[in-house]
Amino acid sequence: MKILISSCLLGENVRYDGDNSSIAYNSSFTFSQKERFMDMLCSNEIYSFCPEVSGGLSTPRTPAEIVSREKPFIVKDKEGKDVTINFLLGAKNTLDLCKSENIKVALLKSNSPSCGNTQIYDGTFTSNLVEGQGMTAKLLIENGVTVFNETQMKEFFRYLKENKK
Numbered sequence: 001m002k003i004l005i006s007s008c009l010l011g012e013n014v015r016y017d018g019d020n021s022s023i024a025y026n027s028s029f030t031f032s033q034k035e036r037f038m039d040m041l042c043s044n045e046i047y048s049f050c051p052e053v054s055g056g057l058s059t060p061r062t063p064a065e066i067v068s069r070e071k072p073f074i075v076k077d078k079e080g081k082d083v084t085i086n087f088l089l090g091a092k093n094t095l096d097l098c099k100s101e102n103i104k105v106a107l108l109k110s111n112s113p114s115c116g117n118t119q120i121y122d123g124t125f126t127s128n129l130v131e132g133q134g135m136t137a138k139l140l141i142e143n144g145v146t147v148f149n150e151t152q153m154k155e156f157f158r159y160l161k162e163n164k165k
């Protein structure tokens with residue numbers, strides 16, 4: 001199966017701080033969970049993608065949050081610079097990839113202003129999470145891509161099992 005995965009979850013140093021969110025090195029996952037994750041990577045067609053880098057942002061970069069979650073969306077970095085266009089472009093590029101490659105499922109990084117699928121920071125840079133979706137996750141879901149995050153691995157693996165051809 002074709003699966004889109006946030007590059008940072010695969011260990012690529014694309015995060016705002018120049019680091020990654022590698023599942024393989026994350027101590028909150030057990031060895032057997034990591035083993036299952038690795039098996040999944042080997043037995044599927046994986047598309048690693050970082051919307052923010054694709055949208056033209058550098059790494060490292062100043063962290064950004066969505067300050068207006070309704071249209072017109074506004075995303076600003078911590079220094080007040082408007083980076084909305086980069087986030088919109090990154091979301092569009094991700095959707096374009098899913099459409100061109102017929103990717104129907106994604107495993108995206110939780111809480112990110114791009115990749116978060118259930119929660120995002122509230123736009124005040126105070127580490128406060130609210131219900132909501134990042135710009136990319138939202139666009140993918142609106143276009144029929146099923147999105148999970150790394151805390152939803154059970155559901156993700158169930159989806160893969162049920163949709164195996």
Ligand code: SF4
Binds near residue numbers: 016
């Ligand atoms: S935009 Fe997504 S893939 Fe890129 S660093 Fe943020 S969470 Fe990871």
